[in-house]
Amino acid sequence: MAHTLFPTDRAEIGHAGQLIFDGIDLSRVAQEYETPCYLISENILRSNYRRFMAAFEGVPGFKTYYSVKTNYESRVLQCLRDLGSGAEVSGALELLAARRGRFRPEDVVFDGPCKHEEELRQAIDLGIHLINVESELELQVIDRLAREKGRIIPVGIRIDPIVKNPSYSTLIATYKQKFGFPIDRCDPVFELANRCKNVQVVGLHAHIGSQILSPDLYVKNLNALFELAARLTKNGLKIWEINIGGGFPAQSIRHLRVSRRMKGARLLERVNLLESKTPEIDEFGRSVQEGYRAACLQWNIKPTLAAEPGRSLVSNTCVIIGKVRVIKDRWVFTDISINDVPENLFFSEFRVFFPNKMREGRTRKAHLSGPTLATNDVILFEADVPELEPGDPIAIFDTGAYSISRANQFTRPRSAVYFVRSDGRMEVIRRRERPEDVMRMQVWNQQEDSNEFVERFAVAGSSVRNRALE
Helix, strand or coil: CCCCCCHHHCEEECCCCCEEECCEEHHHHHHHCCCCEEEEEHHHHHHHHHHHHHHCCCCCCCEEEEEHHHCCCHHHHHHHHHHCCEEEECCHHHHHHHHHCCCCHHHEEECCCCCCHHHHHHHHHHCCCEEEECCHHHHHHHHHHHHHHCCCEEEEEEEECCCCCCCCCHHHHHHHCCCCEEHHHCHHHHHHHHHCCCEEEEEEECCCCCCCCCHHHHHHHHHHHHHHHHHHHHCCCCCCEEECCCCCCCCCCEEECCCCCCCCHHHHHHCCCCEECCCCHHHHHHHHHHHHHHHHHHHCCCCEEEECCCHHHHHHHEEEEEEEEEEECCEEEECCCCCCCCCCCCCEECCEECCCCCCCCCCEEEEEECCCCCCCCEEEEEEEECCCCCCCEEEECCCCCCCCCCCCCCCCCCCEEEEECCCCCEEEEECCCCHHHHHCCCCCCCCCCHHHHHHHHHHHHHHHHHHHHC
């Protein structure tokens, strides 16, 4: 099955059959720039954010805290800040990125199940909007730190609303239980908060998963949080903000009902049933707005509603460009590795294109592999591809979320990132790493003279070669 270009991709096929992404000829990028490299589109990012906000415009005072961990490249954060977004961070690294992106402290929330004391102290000193608490120990630490400062710190409590997602396996559902306080057993943390004189619970927070495909799950989440908020209000604890978290889906990621490696996958593909449909963000907005209005009336409270979008804002803003390097039987090796696109989201697939052969038929099956010595370094299994040659460019779409931020250095330094500005100019926003950059953080024996070591290494190598010739 040939992969599809969507209107939101800002991509088209040029007169010569080349793939154009937001005005940039991707074949030319592969020729003129070292690959692999990422391209992030400002135009798509701005469009995604505006569309997301428009979907929820019926909710008065609706707030967004962009999930910084999704992609914390400089221009991404600066652009979203300029558009009015807040920031959700989960540690000191993201907090520093948000500060460099010039997000106001009052627009920042701090999530995470295992916050270090120094991180909490920094967040308190900065005066961020909310710290969303994940454990009783964390609540006690915040209370102590606040008491040392002579302050009262506003916090939210992360709740597990126990909303079942039919897309999740039992294993994934079990893993998710480590986050938050189960809603049917959360009373003790609120009783503890009442005894902590230097914290004030003002919010409830929940996150029901990633790439959620059912708007109804958000409504169930919302109803559970409203019911809890109403009960707390009745007991004298007013909740000012309800945060329904993230998980809103990227519109263009391909979702497979089963893995291509499973029996029956080819049959489902032939009858066009292998992929499942992703609802538009507007559908999520309508469902949440209706659920919010109904809950406000039912429980006679009207808290501010907030969300933490990540993937839905940045996934399709980015493509990674590489080249075909080696072809061996059914294996096509590229310089793009799972180092560069490390996330494997259930049965999703990246959309792969060959920018110089967009009008050629995909007449053969091949497995697309990365260049490393990792057995699992496979980009796509059983892919439909055109006739390829070494040097042909390859582009993978939907790499804006959790690719750059999770990229690793297994056998290779990390790739460069370019930002395609609204005026069409490309600028580097992350320099390509070199081996020296990777090694710089290692600690070596400083008494060993490096030049002397290199000379002895060369002599030893020469001796080995001479013995081999003998």
